[in-house]
Amino acid sequence: MLGPASRWLEDFILQKIYLDHNATTPLHPEVLDAMLPVLGEFFGNPSSIHSEGRKARVLLDEARERVAELVGAGPGEIIFTSGGTESNNLALLGVALGQKKKNARIITCDIEHPSILNPCKQLEQLGFHIDRLPVNREGRINLDQLRETIRDSTVLISLQHANSEVGTLQDVEKIGEIAAEKSIPFHTDAVQTVGKIPMDVKKIPVDFLSISSHKLNGPKGSGALFMKRGLSALFPTLSGGNQEKKRRGGTENVAGIVGLGIASELAKKHLESDARNSLANLREYFSERIEDSIPGVTLLGDREFRLPNTLNLSIDGANGEALLIGLDVQGISVSTGSACSSGSSLPSHVLTAMQVPEHRINSSLRFSLGISNTKEEIDVVMDTLARLVSLNRKDSRVVG
Ligand SMILES: Cc1ncc(COP(=O)(O)O)c(C=O)c1O
Missing domain, CATH: 3.40.640.10 (Type I PLP-dependent aspartate aminotransferase-like (Major domain))
Structure with a gap:
């Protein structure tokens, strides 16, 4: 039997949207x-x-x-x-x-x-x-x-x-x-x-x-x-x-x-099932929605030769760490290419080797989808992300 604290935790976990499957995946x-x-x-x-x-x-x-x-x-x-x-x-x-x-x-x-x-x-x-x-x-x-x-x-x-x-x-x-x-x-x-x-x-x-x-x-x-x-x-x-x-x-x-x-x-x-294509389709749906509704987004990585579940974007004028934390507070888990998220104090060696300029590394977010993600979840993430990006860009302008 679950106690009240773990039941609260379970409810909390159930409401979460997990988009960090390249870091790890939940046990089936x-x-x-x-x-x-x-x-x-x-x-x-x-x-x-x-x-x-x-x-x-x-x-x-x-x-x-x-x-x-x-x-x-x-x-x-x-x-x-x-x-x-x-x-x-x-x-x-x-x-x-x-x-x-x-x-x-x-x-x-x-x-x-x-x-x-x-x-x-x-x-x-x-x-x-x-x-x-x-x-x-x-x-x-x-x-x-x-x-x-x-x-x-x-x-x-x-x-x-x-x-x-x-x-x-x-x-x-x-x-x-x-x-x-x-x-x-x-x-x-x-x-x-x-x-x-x-x-x-x-x-x-x-x-x-x-x-x-x-x-x-x-x-x-x-x-x-x-x-x-x-x-x-x-x-x-x-x-x-x-x-x-x-x-x-x-x-x-x-x-x-x-x-x-x-x-x-x-x-x-x-x-071997159709589900494989549906993951790639879901990623494409997400990608198109982001590119349509958030101006100044650049895809990092190869558009064609890429894992079907991965979307790494640099969002002009935004701070990736701040977005990650803002999304986490809203129950959405993603990762960034900048410091800290990877447990290191240095910018990602991958993005650096790809000659991604530092400002783009600092504004990068990685979304990695998994077999249980749904279109409804992507819609929630999209709305939250668009709101956070516009707030984050305003904040960045004030700070200079
Ligand atoms: C490309 C790649 N190789 C190796 C590893 C290490 O795997 P493990 O966490 O099982 O040690 C990872 C983990 O993130 C990875 O992404």
């Missing part, structure tokens, strides 16, 4: 239903031989098949991890530390997630050379520049599929072809795409691909790395027992993995 009720028995009666250690252990092992195997199905992989190609950050670390450090070339180089780009950029910095300290490709104003790399950057000593290309802030998609098919021509392993951080757009590792020439459960209505602290069959061994970044075929030690987070499995199955159904 079916995922929660599947996880609860694993936290209770099915508590066994999958490495144990007795019946509790065997039951947990079966749950793990079923989840592995579900995750593999979502990305067109074989179950043996899925390594469970604690999330996108660990998957990215395992791909980068695992490949770099597992190879023998002298003066080895890795190619990545300026707008990657910190879970790519920071391991790259660590590798630099260990003597590796990192080639960081710049991006254009829409956030895309130049493929000719990628070709020119490849050297005999390049041991890995790691380029994200979609950017979390602006939603820009890289051409992973072409990147994979270029990498394959030169026999260089290609890793893509697909944390923002898996579950949002179809992904098939049989069609996209990719060797490693990172997945995070909490971006597709699964639990936090659970994820996976796809590693193509036949690749040479990774240096395990978590070294311990024989779990995950010695590629990732540690007793498996069975409940989290089961949650990721069910979330993957639900995402696959969603992607």
Whole structure:
């Protein structure tokens, strides 16, 4: 039974409009239903031989098949991890530390997630050379520049599929072809795409691909790395027992993995249904309404090659932080590209690398939609936003 305080909280939460799905997504009720028995009666250690252990092992195997199905992989190609950050670390450090070339180089780009950029910095300290490709104003790399950057000593290309802030998609098919021509392993951080757009590792020439459960209505602290069959061994970044075929030690987070499995199955159904187009249509409806009713709005990111759920806008003369707080007070959750919202005191490295001028970064807002958002919610957000922008612009003029 809920007490009065939690009932009030529940009412409050129910009234909220959540448009920050690139940060995280709510747990799908079916995922929660599947996880609860694993936290209770099915508590066994999958490495144990007795019946509790065997039951947990079966749950793990079923989840592995579900995750593999979502990305067109074989179950043996899925390594469970604690999330996108660990998957990215395992791909980068695992490949770099597992190879023998002298003066080895890795190619990545300026707008990657910190879970790519920071391991790259660590590798630099260990003597590796990192080639960081710049991006254009829409956030895309130049493929000719990628070709020119490849050297005999390049041991890995790691380029994200979609950017979390602006939603820009890289051409992973072409990147994979270029990498394959030169026999260089290609890793893509697909944390923002898996579950949002179809992904098939049989069609996209990719060797490693990172997945995070909490971006597709699964639990936090659970994820996976796809590693193509036949690749040479990774240096395990978590070294311990024989779990995950010695590629990732540690007793498996069975409940989290089961949650990721069910979330993957639900995402696959969603992607195969019409609902997928309806998310893109809803984003377009929102975008058109904003562009029609608020003058001085600039889209940040690529209009064509973009996640179907993401809308990052710079609103001339407004302050993104102030709008975020104003929207939050009205029960609407979004994020900004300026300081603080990202937990950092610096402007977004992504928008900076895209050469977005500072005043536009400070006036940027990111809306990222999810499967449960509705047109009615967008109408409420639209009215609130238009009102807040006009107040905010007046305030900014008074302050100068
Ligand atoms: C593109 C990208 N990669 C990696 C991550 C990290 O994933 P996790 O939160 O599961 O560690 C995120 C999270 O925001 C992300 O957006």
